[in-house]
Amino acid sequence: PNFIGNRIGIAEMLLTFRAALEGGYTVEEVDFLNGPLFGRPKTGSFRLGDLVGLDVVAHVVRNLEENLNGDPTSPAFDPLYDLMKVPDLLSQLVGDKRLGDKTGAGFYKKTKGAGGKTEILSLDLKTLQYRPREEPKFEELARLAKLVGFPARVGDALRSEGRGGEFLRRVYLPLFNYAAALVGRICDTPQQIDEAMRWGYGWQLGPFALMDAAGIGWVVSAMESAGIEPAEALREVARQGSEATWYGKDAAQPTVYVPHAGYQPVATRPGIIELARLKAAGREIKANATAGLIDLGDGIACLEFRSKANILDEGVVAMINEAPEFLAAAGFRGLVVGNQADHFCRGANLMQIAGWIVQKDWKSIEGAVKALQDGFMNLRHGPIPVVAAPIGQTLGGGTEVCLHCAEIQAGADLFLGLVEVGVGLLPAAGGLKEIARRASEWASQVPDQDPYPWVRRGFEAVATAKVSTSAFEAREAGFLSAQDGVTFHKSRVIADAKRRCIALAEKGWVPPDRNQPIRVIGAPGGAAMMLGVQLFEWAGYASEYDKHIGKKIVHVLTGGMPVAPKTVVAQDLLDLELEAFLSLTAEPKTFERIKHMLETKKPLRN
Structure with a gap:
């Protein structure tokens, strides 16, 4: 029974x-x-x-x-x-x-x-x-x-x-x-x-x-x-x-x-790809200490993170930067980014960032952020379609990886969010840029539509470090689109992502324009969000430093708070992200938050 x-x-x-x-x-x-x-x-x-x-x-x-x-x-x-x-x-x-x-x-x-x-x-x-x-x-x-x-x-x-x-x-x-x-x-x-x-x-x-x-x-x-x-x-x-x-x-x-x-x-069930079995069979194409490329068959490869907690360390970032061009030259037609660990990616290498802050090595921080920005832009604008296959915890930079892929095939049990505020920082690898870009794209589908509601939704998710409790919540928050897929069985996510990647390739996928115009809301919309930040502080829901970070997030999302809405390109927003991120790393309260997170695994609201 x-x-x-x-x-x-x-x-x-x-x-x-x-x-x-x-x-x-x-x-x-x-x-x-x-x-x-x-x-x-x-x-x-x-x-x-x-x-x-x-x-x-x-x-x-x-x-x-x-x-x-x-x-x-x-x-x-x-x-x-x-x-x-x-x-x-x-x-x-x-x-x-x-x-x-x-x-x-x-x-x-x-x-x-x-x-x-x-x-x-x-x-x-x-x-x-x-x-x-x-x-x-x-x-x-x-x-x-x-x-x-x-x-x-x-x-x-x-x-x-x-x-x-x-x-x-x-x-x-x-x-x-x-x-x-x-x-x-x-x-x-x-x-x-x-x-x-x-x-x-x-x-x-x-x-x-x-x-x-x-x-x-x-x-x-x-x-x-x-x-x-x-x-x-x-x-x-x-x-x-x-x-x-x-x-x-x-x-x-x-x-x-x-x-x-x-x-x-041991029987291999239909609809399941086992990465460990492929690696043991000699299907690994290229690897470094913390990342590897695996041949999934049918012209599709998988980029697997292998660092501790699958963080975005130097090896992972290097492989992200190399993979699209390398695979295209080798005759592959698509790439899946995923793994079969418990979690997809827990974000940046916080320990390394803390070390650079202690040493006041701002050039290394700037270089690391630029490498992430370049790598993620390569995923979005490279020669082959890329499908993200997130499962479990997909935090900070892990979310930014997904936002730069052509499509997402997510596990249903998905904890996804841009949580950088918890360590005194903001998304700087294109996360804020993607919120603004997607808002502009969605608004352009209807004549005279204002992107502000979509930008505000993204701002609230980032400012509160909101994490989804499922793939469906991530879709409601705007991080998954209507065409992105959800797989209920964790062991089937990679295979489903591969099928999605094949479909993109066979439809004749063309990489989007790096200089796609992005309509930003400027100071008119930014002022409303600034007021919201101030009200949160007055109500006791945010600290003074939370407000400080929130204002920097608004500055980026609005395209630098120009007096009126205007059109920018992705690189303009990436530059604003980098500038704001670097300024925060020099703040003592940011280091206090990073140190507290590393020591206790819990956020500090100072």
Whole structure:
């Protein structure tokens, strides 16, 4: 009964309930341990229950209890059937109508604190009363943050001494065994369970890939030490050798171990392109330390960012500048900009900018901004059509990459926005230029139309550092156009972007004119936006420095505040962006914001 993902997901939740109650863990500790630390969403387990609805969770558990049994000879046998009961704690919350987000209270409760600010309270699992948040502290796990790559953390986390490692072993060792025992019962291959947990629950790795990361030999040994009898399927793969894994190690021809059948090819699903498989097959055309070009076939290439957080470092910017001309000369007819990491691009290299500010190296800052401007203009005006394939966080310069592509094929789960104000800066790689250009273009479609409403919409998004929570919100904000596409399944975005790129090429795509006239609103429209900035400060929604940055943004968007609307070209606006950006980097409050962001990962409003 139930979907594959729910079968595994509910087992994990019940194991988590048991481990939390028996071990005296708080809801914050559990959601930390079952969150990004272990490659899972920030919702963890208890927050996920609130999101889904605790009544829904209880209903799914009861359905499993009613349709499964503990008889090993029965087709409905479940190895964890003794656990398939609604926990008393969950029953009490459901009975109290504390169902999670839909009733305002579950494992967490949203309330108003001092000054009317929203405050999230946490459930005390012993008293069932709500209390202020308690930050989880697991000193033995702190060192894991220094390990590069999530898979490298898995084995260390599971082996860790202390309460954190103990919890993880109590949840994941029986879960691993459960998943192995269900291959052949609820699915044909381990890959199907892993895909269900990645696609349905947002895990970076499913149970079998997690076992590979931890080491099959260690997993079996740890189970035996914990009194867990390893499933026969798990023993079978362990007998393949000391370095045995569920997934084969040849990325060009991936395989997965299927009990009683040995290693079988991992099927490539129609409509999905796997960049890792293409690279392993020798389809990489050109690469540097942090970016590469991959042949997708049919005359289309992919520009993949590979820097930390996919930031726009020197290697990425160099590849952006080179790619259009290089690929056109090599006979390619289109380019997709995308990757298959969790996020598309988190913007500029803030650490490097901070270093230049400390050294007062304004020439390096100017050179870096010009290189970004030139590279993005090459994407828009180069010899081949470029399609952006953004997913996840697409912030600052990542948004500017997308705005300069011929079209966008976005993942539905898209966090896109020009957020530079949060670090005391403004978009300077063409983001403001694109807002003004698009406003002018949209207004020109109707006689005597004023571009001001479109400029104002863009200004408000930039001045408030607004980030979309979906591709559809990004479209409403004007960052995606009506013809740009949205793909719901993250793994299909690159393939869909490739098809879009082929269509552009076959329609006879012609690069737009670099000197396309752009109608700017000048001082008449700028004065209205300046007044808005001042009103925000008076109302307490913006600081004095926010106002200072806002005025510079208005100066750029209006084309330099000329006394009347006029026509400019892209380079005029890029020059204004650069001038304003450089002036802000010399401001002490900008450095304070950058420093605070680097140290805390949170914006400072000084």
